[in-house]
Amino acid sequence: MKRFLAPLLSIVVFALALPAHAQLLPNAGAGVTSSPNQLDRIVAVVNEDVILQSELDNAVHAIQQQYASQPGQLPPQDVLQKQVLDRLILMRLQLQKADDQGVHVSDNQVDQAVAQVAQQNKMTPDQLRTEVEHTGQDFGAFRQQLADQLTVQQLHQSVVHDSVSVTDSEIDNLLASPNYKAGEIHLAHIQVSIPSGADAAAIQASAAKAEQAINAIKGGMDFHAAAIRYSDAPDALDGGDLGWRRMDEVPPAFADTVANMKPGDVSSALRGPTGFHILKLIGQREPSKQIVTEYHARQILIKPSELMTSDQAQQKAQELYDQIVNKHADFAKLAKDNSKDDTTANIGGDMGWFAQDAWGTVVTQQISQLKDNEVSKPFQTGDGSWDIMQLLGTRQSDLTTQMARDQARQAIGNRKAEQAYDDFLRDLRANAYIKVLVPELRDDTNTPAGAGKSS
Template identity: 70%
Template sequence: MKQPLALFLLAIATATALPAHAQLLPQAAAGGDQPLDRIVAVVDEGVILQSELNEAVRSVQQQYASNPGQLPPMDVLRRQVLDRLILMKLQVQRADDQGIRVSDADVDQAVAAVAQQNHMSPEQLRSAVESEGNSFAAFRRQLGDQLLVQRLHDNVVHDQVTITDSEINNMLASPTYKAGEVHLAHIQVGLPAGATAADIKAAQDKAEQATNAIKGGMDFHAAAIRYSDAQDALEGGDLGWRRMDEIPPAFADAVSNMKAGDVTPALRGPTGFHILKLMEQRQPSRQMMQEFHARQILIKPSELVTPEQAHQKADDLYNRIVNKHEDFAKLAKEYSKDDTTANNGGDMGWFLQGDWGTLVGQHVVQLKDNQVAQPFQSEIGWHILERLGTRETDRTEEMERNQARQAIGNRKAEQAYDDYLREMRSSAYVNVLVPELRDPNEQQGKKS
């Protein structure tokens, strides 16, 4: 494998530890040359070991092996990686406190997903992990932690995020609503919960340093790695493609006036200072989709009808429709057990391919208009399906509403979880024991 597997973990992945194969930094050891592991940070009830930090740093270095110049100086990189480890440790602890659990089967499924993303079998994935000098058991623990964090995220935002029709209507009707998509990168200089004037001044100074570095010719992704406090900093701050309606309005106004390659000045937001770069943009298009018109007869097994009898009944009805040319609608009213369509002669109306389930969708696509499919079995019974017609329909308005709902939900969820992380971090007991790894602006061991 050409790229480290760390690049292909779940979307919430961070460079977490693989302590079983850690490469330790040399340390003073009494009576020998063998390096000893040590605790570098205490995080509430847990600890982070030097070996964990070393392995996480090595993972980041592997990701940037082809372009190491984008990484910040080693002391800065170590502090950034340690901060990510601390945040991951806190989230895992909170998930455990809330009784969130991940089973072996869940991890197996995650391993299979990572393997598929890398075009491998799970066995090949295991070999690739171990060929990089890593423990596969530790790799599984890393995936398990990521699943815990994702479930914690879902729990946190579930009760806090609601979207009303009025909010959707207001967004679509707003003069500031902007369609289209943009590919963004960002640098976030965060503020702690309850930030003081000194905190704000320090963050503003750091944001100005990042802005000046970019103006001086530093690559934006390299600047993100060096200066950003966001969880995606070590990925160069790449936000990927986002719809304009997903961007907070204050930032959308700035982005809408930019051209590809432009960089904003430092923008003050509720969580700190943000610097945005517009990578690319694309305009919206009409959402034309194929709809199908069909009708069906459904024969279900029951206490009085065995599965074999249901199959035979479906075959008999198919023969009466196709070979004896009996009226489909009349037979549907008499024999179909689908409560939603039987009284309408089996008419299913106009629908998208997946609206009636995968099997119905697969068969309706393969049929020609006015053709009847041979009986096929689903989990609920035997279907006789006739396609009546197809049409292209403009679903732009419906899609816009769905996208607006999703955008509002994503924005609220992102803000809610970001607030949760800031509060969690500021109220946690975190004591970095190694002086050179400490953030000079942060008080050690503080628990508010």
């Protein structure tokens, strides 16, 4: 199966990494169907919605296909079904909340997502459609999955935007803290949840499950396989891989443990706010100085409008270029009189010093070809405008300190966002009506945090 069934990490331009809760769960027709005479049954009720046996079967089958070359990494069938059902419930709850809040995605956004998935797999959208249908899936259902994921991403953005802010004081405190660690680490984790409002027996059951996972790893089980088998986290079926992250993004409760680990080490079971966590340090890399090329330039931007066609805008830009190059007209005066860029026109088109990609790839391509004081020929920008640029200077700047502050801001924001959305999900689930109707699919001994109301 092609990699288009892997989680999509960059469908939307978004400051935060895609939350694990929004990862793509294959559930379109994946080759498992009910016979004509077999009635589909409801396996779970989620508020006023239901999850059908066929949905669960198709999702489980898709996961099995994904691990077809490594079937030993999957847990027993009953455990896998519970994990997949739990993820389906969590997705359904988020989609319901998004609908309540009026969060929806357009067909155009889904089209863009399809195009991006196709590009990531070196295909055209038509080739992607053919490949999806070749695997036995319905392309309409595949599009719906992408729409669902985009919807959850927008919900996540809304929740985080309303609850997360980072102050300069927090950045200063983090950078000045003796516990601040530079560099990046590649982590994987296993999370064994503790139910909301759990009693001593439930906490002990979670601790025992975490200990089983540790013993399995010590006994030779691959950490990736152990995460699939034992973890309650939404990323369990992805092997618990957290990817590369900066040391300052590690929750403070775990930072000291991680700081003392070497690549390949596995931690003991660490008690956190939502349960027990087992961490594996896969790799680490030291920070390096951030030396970047910066340019000082000025521009004259001519925009098409209701009174000026694109061809007329191009002709106007060419006339201004001829005045500058052939008649030695004053660039700054022409910019002030003619440029339609609101941020630079009044200061003679001066763009100040900027990093290589600050104004986009088109500007970068043009500016990198110029010598000091050279004027570019008119070129078209991404929005159809015509631009003339003059390079005033080039320099190499050490942005290590500034980038450290930017990274600290992002790390604090990511940490707060992760906690805020986790709290949101726990709240969402605790206040939902969830009833699993099939006894063998219930997991009463270790129900994920905030299992919801049931009867």
